[in-house]
Amino acid sequence: MEPHPDEFGQQVSHFQEVLKRAGVKQTHQRLEIFREVMQTVEHPDAETVYRGVRQRIPTISLDTVYRTLMLFTDLGLISSLKTSHERMRFDANMHAHHHFVCTECGMIRDFSSPEFDALAIPDAVRAFGSTVQAHVEFRGLCWHCLEKKQHGT
Amino acid sequence: MEPHPDEFGQQVSHFQEVLKRAGVKQTHQRLEIFREVMQTVEHPDAETVYRGVRQRIPTISLDTVYRTLMLFTDLGLISSLKTSHERMRFDANMHAHHHFVCTECGMIRDFSSPEFDALAIPDAVRAFGSTVQAHVEFRGLCWHCLEKKQHGT
DNA sequence: GTACGTGCAAAGAATTTGCAGCCAG
DNA sequence: CTGGCTGCAAATTCTTTGCACGTAC
Numbered sequence: 001m002e003p004h005p006d007e008f009g010q011q012v013s014h015f016q017e018v019l020k021r022a023g024v025k026q027t028h029q030r031l032e033i034f035r036e037v038m039q040t041v042e043h044p045d046a047e048t049v050y051r052g053v054r055q056r057i058p059t060i061s062l063d064t065v066y067r068t069l070m071l072f073t074d075l076g077l078i079s080s081l082k083t084s085h086e087r088m089r090f091d092a093n094m095h096a097h098h099h100f101v102c103t104e105c106g107m108i109r110d111f112s113s114p115e116f117d118a119l120a121i122p123d124a125v126r127a128f129g130s131t132v133q134a135h136v137e138f139r140g141l142c143w144h145c146l147e148k149k150q151h152g153t
Numbered sequence: 154m155e156p157h158p159d160e161f162g163q164q165v166s167h168f169q170e171v172l173k174r175a176g177v178k179q180t181h182q183r184l185e186i187f188r189e190v191m192q193t194v195e196h197p198d199a200e201t202v203y204r205g206v207r208q209r210i211p212t213i214s215l216d217t218v219y220r221t222l223m224l225f226t227d228l229g230l231i232s233s234l235k236t237s238h239e240r241m242r243f244d245a246n247m248h249a250h251h252h253f254v255c256t257e258c259g260m261i262r263d264f265s266s267p268e269f270d271a272l273a274i275p276d277a278v279r280a281f282g283s284t285v286q287a288h289v290e291f292r293g294l295c296w297h298c299l300e301k302k303q304h305g306t
Numbered sequence: 307g308t309a310c311g312t313g314c315a316a317a318g319a320a321t322t323t324g325c326a327g328c329c330a331g
Numbered sequence: 332c333t334g335g336c337t338g339c340a341a342a343t344t345c346t347t348t349g350c351a352c353g354t355a356c
Contacts (some may be wrong), residue, residue, distance in 0.1 A: 025310060025355050037245045043261045045240040046346080061313045066346065068311095069243050081242040081261070082235065084346070085319065087198040089234040090222055092190045100281040108196045108234070111277040121291060124264040128253040129295035136289050138274060142282035178330055178335060199321080214338045219321065221336095237321070238344065 011038055018075050032056050033068045037078055098135060102142035104149075164191055171228050185209050186221045190231055251289040257298035 015034050019026050036052045037044065044052075050065045072078045089108070096117045097110045119134040141149070168187050172179050189205040190197065197205075203218045225231045242261070249270045250263045272287040294302070 027311065027355070029312075037243055040245075041262065043242045043244050045242050047240070049243070059313075063314085063347075064312055069241075070347095073243070076247070077245075079244050079247065081244055082239065084241060086235065087200070087320065088222075088237060089196045089198050090190055090202070090226070091196050091232050091234055092193075092230075094229070094232065100278050100284070102282055103285070107281075109194065109281045111275060111281075113275055113277075116272075119269075119289065122264060122266055124266075125253050125291050128260075128262045128264075129255055129293050130299060131253070131291040131293035132256070133292045134289065135292060136272065136287065138278050138284040139286045139288060140282050140284035146283060180330070180336065182337075212338075216322075216339085217337055223322095240345065 008035075008038065015077060018077055022075055024071070024075075029053075029057060029060055029064055030068055030071075032060075033065060034072065034077070037069075037072070043081060096133070099137045100142075101137055101139050102145055103139050104141050104145035107142045107144075161188075161191065168230065171230055175228055177224070177228075182206075182210060182213055182217055183221055183224075185213075186218060187225065187230070190222075190225070196234060249286070251291075253291045253293070253295075255295035255298055256292050257294050257302075260295045260297075 012031070012034075015031070016026060019030070032053045033049060036049050040052075042048075046062065046066050046069060049069065050060070050062050053060055053065065069078070069080070070084075073080050083106075086106075091110075093110050095112065097112045098116050100109045100111065101107070113136070116134060116136045119136070121131050121134070125131060165184070165187075168184070169179060172183070185206045186202060189202050193205075195201075199215065199219050199222055202222065203213070203215050206213055206218065222231070222233070223237070226233050236259075239259075244263075246263050248265065250265045251269050253262045253264065254260070266289070269287060269289045272289070274284050274287075278284060
């Protein structure tokens with residue numbers, strides 16, 4: 001899971017290739033932000049990345065970190081665990097249940113599945129802590145967004 | 154999944170009982186906010202609940218809706234799909250993977266599982282749209298938070 | 307050299323809080 | 332009656348944007 005030190009060279013080559021292909025410039029800041037996110041297994045927020053990079057580039061600004069993380073997300077170099085300005089949402093269904101999420105419009109629908117409720121906990125997960133609940137999320141496009149896409153092109 | 158109209162009476166009884174047990178007052182606003190969240194299957198945000206309730210209580214304010222939704226969450230009447238002021242977080246792992254999440258400190262760790270990647274899609278989910286990806290999240294407490302709890306009490 | 311990137315400061319969006327009057331118990 | 336609840340407005344927090352200068356290509 002954690003990248004071996006000698007993998008980093010490869011990752012940088014990939015990084016450079018992706019930037020070049022996208023026609024964006026390779027800057028000192030971008031490389032250091034990339035390094036910072038690659039080096040950790042902690043899913044950092046922008047502020048955390050900022051603090052890390054600032055040790056190597058003391059003049060970097062937080063908004064550059066934000067802009068760069070967005071750029072990397074758009075280029076598929078990293079992913080973000082929640083989309084920007086995503087709001088708090090509430091759920092009245094208090095029974096164990098799982099979700100279908102439309103990645104286009106944000107639609108969420110519940111479904112229940114005793115099978116998923118009782119998913120076996122892998123050893124790798126036991127190593128992290130004690131699990132209380134398994135939650136499965138299927139991500140894709142809802143029919144409405146699928147139709148819109150087809151008519152669009 | 155969608156509550157039957159005649160179930161609503163029961164839900165209100167439960168609502169009243171929970172409020173009474175917690176020693177908080179039952180107000181017009183609280184009942185209408187509860188009704189609004191119960192009536193939908195859409196996992197609304199605070200703004201959406203506000204718009205709905207305002208049709209019945211035009212003078213209600215958005216911050217009352219926020220405070221009430223938080224109260225209901227604390228009382229276990231509803232749940233929230235992301236915790237308050239949760240920040241954007243970034244993930245450098247671009248391979249298919251799943252998460253362990255500590256509900257106490259927010260720690261997230263990756264693990265991979267070909268088995269979970271290929272989870273069979275239930276018919277109920279097919280009805281919602283076309284699934285691209287299955288993602289499993291195990292929620293619980295990490296060892297660090299577990300230890301803290303034990304020492305605490 | 308030129309267009310893209312950066313840092314600064316200020317704006318924006320979502321959520322929270324302080325306070326004074328109001329109403330459920 | 333009285334403390335908890337509400338509505339108002341202003342504060343906070345996280346994230347985004349406009350602009351002038353700097354730098355990779």
